[in-house]
Amino acid sequence: MIQLKIVECSFFVPIRRDGNLSDGELHGTDCWEWLDDQLFDQFSGRTIAPGLYEGFYRDPDTKDRVADESRKFVVAVTESQLDELRELLSVACKKFQQKCIYLSIAGQVEFIEANDHETS
Amino acid sequence: MKQADKYIDLKGREISLAELTSPERKLILEMTLAAETATDWADFSNLWPLKVTELYANQNLTRPQIRHTVVYRVCQDLDSRFAVSRGLARRPDYRDELASLIEQRFRTRREFCEATGLSEDMLSHVLAGRKHLAINTLEESLHRIGYSLHIAPAASQ
Numbered sequence: 001m002i003q004l005k006i007v008e009c010s011f012f013v014p015i016r017r018d019g020n021l022s023d024g025e026l027h028g029t030d031c032w033e034w035l036d037d038q039l040f041d042q043f044s045g046r047t048i049a050p051g052l053y054e055g056f057y058r059d060p061d062t063k064d065r066v067a068d069e070s071r072k073f074v075v076a077v078t079e080s081q082l083d084e085l086r087e088l089l090s091v092a093c094k095k096f097q098q099k100c101i102y103l104s105i106a107g108q109v110e111f112i113e114a115n116d117h118e119t120s
Numbered sequence: 121m122k123q124a125d126k127y128i129d130l131k132g133r134e135i136s137l138a139e140l141t142s143p144e145r146k147l148i149l150e151m152t153l154a155a156e157t158a159t160d161w162a163d164f165s166n167l168w169p170l171k172v173t174e175l176y177a178n179q180n181l182t183r184p185q186i187r188h189t190v191v192y193r194v195c196q197d198l199d200s201r202f203a204v205s206r207g208l209a210r211r212p213d214y215r216d217e218l219a220s221l222i223e224q225r226f227r228t229r230r231e232f233c234e235a236t237g238l239s240e241d242m243l244s245h246v247l248a249g250r251k252h253l254a255i256n257t258l259e260e261s262l263h264r265i266g267y268s269l270h271i272a273p274a275a276s277q
Binding site for chain 2: 021025026029047
């Protein structure tokens with residue numbers, strides 16, 4: 001029997017839209033519901049870490065220091081599903097109005113950007 | 121305890137509880153209480169999908185089928201209400217509904233804009249929260265694709 005390798009992935013979704021890209025307001029509940037539905041369907045679930053994660057980064061466009069608060073999601077995915085997760089987060093970037101989403105795959109960090117197949 | 125036969129979600133939509141089984145009603149009641157007593161959003165967000173999945177474990181339902189059950193939809197709405205009440209998310213507005221409509225009915229935003237007559241630039245600003253559409257513009261645009269605006273009672277917290 002082939003044992004599929006399962007990888008722990010975590011990603012952060014800020015609770016507000018990007019202030020430069022968008023208006024910096026809280027997300028509507030539809031966005032969170034959409035993300036939950038996708039994770040439920042595609043990866044059979046997720047765990048959300050308690051509380052909010054405070055962080056900051058330098059905006060690549062404005063060069064300003066930006067502070068944010070994020071929810072941390074943890075999902076277990078097979079290696080063959082990693083691209084599926086990247087694609088989901090790329091769509092999430094647009095949905096949550098973020099320039100990128102921080103994704104950690106077994107400790108390796110990637111910044112996932114929106115996939116601009118069409119104008120946002 | 122007698123439970124109302126309908127649930128009104130955050131968007132003011134009625135969800136009928138009339139056909140629910142006793143275990144389904146029991147779980148909704150349990151999750152309503154859990155949402156009232158939870159202190160951390162994550163605690164409740166982690167709890168309800170687990171309970172809903174357990175409830176349907178013996179029925180061979182697929183994940184999308186579970187997601188369309190009344191229990192899932194009510195629990196998810198309780199989750200959303202929790203977030204709104206703690207100032208962690210905002211109530212959905214017409215822009216969220218517009219985004220859902222585009223996703224469900226059109227392949228791209230461009231296709232939606234061609235059908236409604238809205239400019240892609242304007243739509244982009246509206247969906248990003250930077251601008252609002254005038255009511256008459258929205259009404260006319262929606263009319264072109266067979267939709268209309270209406271005023272609905274606000275859902276309670």
